Amino acid sequence: MWWCAAQLRRSYLVKTPEASTVVNLLLTRTVGSVNTSEMREKTFRICRDYLNGIWKMITPQEMVLKQVSGGMSNFLYYCALPPMAKPKQGEPSRVLVRFYGQIHGEGALEALLTESVIFTLLSERKLGPKLHGVFPGGRLEEFIPARPLKTKELSDPEISSIIAEKMAQVHSLDVPISKEPTWLWDTMKRWMSNMKATLGTEPTPQMDDKNDFIEKDLSSAMRAVLRWNLDTEMDWMRSYLTQLRSPVVFCHNDLQEGNILIRESAVTREEKLVIIDFEYCSYNYRGFDVANHFCEWMYDYTFDKYPKFNYNPEAMPSVEQKLYFIRCYLETVQRELGIDSCHKDPIQMSVDAGVKDELQLLREADCFMLASHFFWGLWAVVNAPVSSIPFGYWEYAEARFSAYFEHKQNLLGKYGEVIESIA
Template sequence: MAASIPHYEISVDTTKIQDGAREIIKRVKPAWDIHSLTFKLFTEGITNALVGGYQPDNKDDMVLVRIYGEKTELIIDRQAEKDTFILLSGAGCSPPLYCTFTNGMAYGFVKGVPLDEKMVKDANIRTLIAKEIAKLHSLKKSDQGTSNPVPYIFTKIQNFINLAPDSFPEQERQKIFEGELQSKAAIQEEFNMLKGHLEALTCDVVFSHNDLLLQNIVFDSQSNKVGFIDYEYGFYNLQAFDIGNHFNEYAGVDEVDYSRFPDRDYQLSWIRIYLEEYYSLIGRQSTVSDTDVERLYVQVNKCALGSHFFWGVWALIQAQNSKIDFDFLAYSVTRFKEYFRRRDAFLSLKEPLI
């Protein structure tokens, strides 16, 4: 199936993004009048450049052309991303992947609007999200068959730490790095401790999105559905990581406010909806018990720490390599500050006995 997705040896220049997108779109939509295309530039992402092209009379039939960020191949497996896109498209969880090209890919449009901090807590929308995550977690990649998959999160974070800079050449940034994060060695030591706690969790390992920030969730009010976009970080992971990461993202990106992180009562209600859907999809006959909900609650909050760590180290790599106008070092500091603020309370939580 992967072989049927065409690849073009075309490199799109981000300074001439519409010209490059037009070259891609005329290959995947040969029946379109390529000269009458309307373009929309998306600015929400902090990893890649993204532009959409469509015919003036049908905005919903848009081709999205994504140009990979500078040196993102260091942290993202593009072949794995392609395979994930194909898996999710086949399961009805994503739009079609049209093609890949030298420095990006083109794919279909998910109709709707990206969520904001208010929408994500709407009772209807949060129920749709819980059920859609459960659907994603019930999928199996063909290369895994019936074997027991292993979580890739620990390998991924270690790879990130290995790639992270030891220092910054600018005096001001180096002062921030040392003052807030101490050193790369200190980050490694902290990860070794956290890894032990997360490996001890009695948690399902499922195929996960791993990046369910608000802008990656689209709500269509006409169909009353949510869809997920951007699968760059899709891999097998601890079930609770996707949920803990999603709860962290209630804080937003541009103006981060972790007071929006869901409280215990909210989480327990959300988790029960998720588990009822998940059990149904995987054929588990037992009903969802209070103990099941409490166990996943503990796992989710511990994995929320793993999420902060993951994106904190990721941002250090971006701070060194990305050309996108975003203060990645400040974002890394923000994630690690929240990690340390929550660490002791979350690590002290105990999974209920079976």
């Protein structure tokens, strides 16, 4: 389906790729209409009990029901009122019903609870889809008539400024979860262990657009990954990035075009973009979130031909584009945290404080691009043998690790092994 390439990288290892919130275009290519009376009765009962209003005046057979996605993780259904039924008390006319799938593995339940807390909090702050209800085994979500951003749209100045504002609002949240920045290193450590086991197995055959298995020699990509001493490299990277003392904030950790919806008919600037997919959210270094977003300007996951992604290093935002994003971000952080920007000497404040803050975050983002490349490189290697999606995981891993080492040399030439603080 058209949305797989844009969403697959957001999925955990055993998950079927799916959007956290569904867009209009998706409904024309759903898994299929659902006619089973059991599921129709179940979803209708949930909508009736949690939404009230006109939902109590229609029958299960009148409700529009379509299955959007289904897999080992979540089952998502689109439910809507029939055309002649109009809301009476402000209730929504269409929603998404999400049923949680099987919960397996160490920490899976904890991850589900954390994701639910995060979804609820972001819903209340209007930073994500509205939460209409929580029931045993699932939740009721807002349906957003929108589409995901395209990679090239990330460089649009207006869109970039809104993304910066949204990111700043997320970073300003006080979320009731562990605030230690262990997620990034713990995840990479776990994936590193999985990778060692992965490299001892044969890669999964890749499929072409016709779903026929094709022979593809992946040895070159595998050899490229094997020739790097990634264990030692990760230790060096952690030591190198720790020098930056990047502030720890609540991060999205995957703010790329597929996870940002643009509404079809937004009334206000605030409503124009909606952030989705909070499964990687955690307390993390702000430099990683900004750097990861900048890296996404270079990767297009809607590429038609194998390996199903396109890497364009020329699309990396310029220094001017980065600073524009950073200024919008910092201004929003000040507003969100209630920091008074007034000063007896505005010019002096601009030079001493504003510019220093901008350059500091610019440096953090520059250096944390290492972590973004490394993180998604490991992700690709671990997913390669277990995913049935026709995506060039090994090629993607090679691309990200190659970008990591190239960027490392650039950073060492610019800053050296020791990163001096900005005076």
